[in-house]
Amino acid sequence: MSPIIAAQGLVKRFRRPQKAPGLAGAVRHLLRPRHETVTAVDGIDLSIDEGESVAYVGPNGAGKSTTIKLLTGILMPSAGTIDVCGVRPHSDRPANARNISVVFGQRTQLWWDIPVSESFRLLGDIYAVPGADFRTTMDELVDVLDLAPLLGVPARQLSLGQRMRCDLGASLIHSPRVLFLDEPTIGLDVAVKARLREFVGSMRARRGLTVLLTSHDLGDIEELCPRMIMIDKGRIVYDGQFDEVTRRFGWEQKVVATLGDGTPDAAERARAALARVEPLIEATATGLVVTFDSRVISSGEVIKELALALPVVDLALEETSAESIVRRLYEGNLSFQPAEGTER
Numbered sequence: 001m002s003p004i005i006a007a008q009g010l011v012k013r014f015r016r017p018q019k020a021p022g023l024a025g026a027v028r029h030l031l032r033p034r035h036e037t038v039t040a041v042d043g044i045d046l047s048i049d050e051g052e053s054v055a056y057v058g059p060n061g062a063g064k065s066t067t068i069k070l071l072t073g074i075l076m077p078s079a080g081t082i083d084v085c086g087v088r089p090h091s092d093r094p095a096n097a098r099n100i101s102v103v104f105g106q107r108t109q110l111w112w113d114i115p116v117s118e119s120f121r122l123l124g125d126i127y128a129v130p131g132a133d134f135r136t137t138m139d140e141l142v143d144v145l146d147l148a149p150l151l152g153v154p155a156r157q158l159s160l161g162q163r164m165r166c167d168l169g170a171s172l173i174h175s176p177r178v179l180f181l182d183e184p185t186i187g188l189d190v191a192v193k194a195r196l197r198e199f200v201g202s203m204r205a206r207r208g209l210t211v212l213l214t215s216h217d218l219g220d221i222e223e224l225c226p227r228m229i230m231i232d233k234g235r236i237v238y239d240g241q242f243d244e245v246t247r248r249f250g251w252e253q254k255v256v257a258t259l260g261d262g263t264p265d266a267a268e269r270a271r272a273a274l275a276r277v278e279p280l281i282e283a284t285a286t287g288l289v290v291t292f293d294s295r296v297i298s299s300g301e302v303i304k305e306l307a308l309a310l311p312v313v314d315l316a317l318e319e320t321s322a323e324s325i326v327r328r329l330y331e332g333n334l335s336f337q338p339a340e341g342t343e344r
């Protein structure tokens, strides 16, 4: 079976004006324009099979959105090849649009002033969905997403959670084979997030939908995506099972210290005591959480140093979670070596 999404040697470079700050800089730029080249995507290979659900994660500026824009045909690659459902997205955008759908948590594809049902109908027309198929899909979406009370309401009057439910429904009206979700749960409360994840999961199961998700929410990834691709500076640094992240990068450990009163400078003191190993130190209501690299220092030594530097009341050692690893990668606090023999 050939992959539904395939990319080889994908590169995207942007040319950006290089201006010095202030009016003088603007004038100088007008007289002698200078540009710099930014390589947002730097040689990415992707192979995603039909029905897979893959998280695409990385820190700010890593190149996630640029990759999605390349796969959806919005951008043209500087080098490399892309094939999505057998189509080259940038050269045949209409065919690509019929096969895919994109949902942005920050933007809506619904018409702002008309009732939701009308937006669905318009999208059905745009994608030329035959009447009978439209009705069947609509019934299914209204049922699974509980859209009946929202159909008569204009998008501008919907809450964010209601709008996202409608947006997800709208994205599936033409029965795409691939769904790109870009931060779909941003700003939503826990209950709505859970509902949306459940919906995406059930749609995958029912329709064999392929999902590529970018999200800063670990819950989204954990629940929806068995496979995770991490990128950093435009390159893939990990491509494998989400669970395996813990095993592979499990050298990160955490000591949770409960402190006695009167240590407002606890974080600074801990940082000074452990300076040589550059731990990540977070202050909490009751003390500190110290995250460190267990290849550089043992947990015993960390505990000893903390006990000497601070009025420690209690100490606990926490297992590394995939969440903390991904969170730190997102925050740019963890440098991954490019994965050797990137595996799936």
Ligand SMILES: Nc1ncnc2c1ncn2[C@@H]1O[C@H](COP(=O)(O)OP(=O)(O)OP(=O)(O)O)[C@@H](O)[C@H]1O
Pocket: 014, 015, 016, 038, 039, 040, 058, 059, 060, 061, 062, 063, 064, 065, 066, 067
């Ligand atoms: N149209 C553009 N022109 C110039 N540079 C761009 C353009 N779009 C993106 N870039 C640059 O390309 C790099 C990757 O950006 P991209 O938006 O793909 O990152 P991202 O991983 O989606 O980040 P975030 O999590 O912050 O959304 C950044 O350095 C960004 O400044």
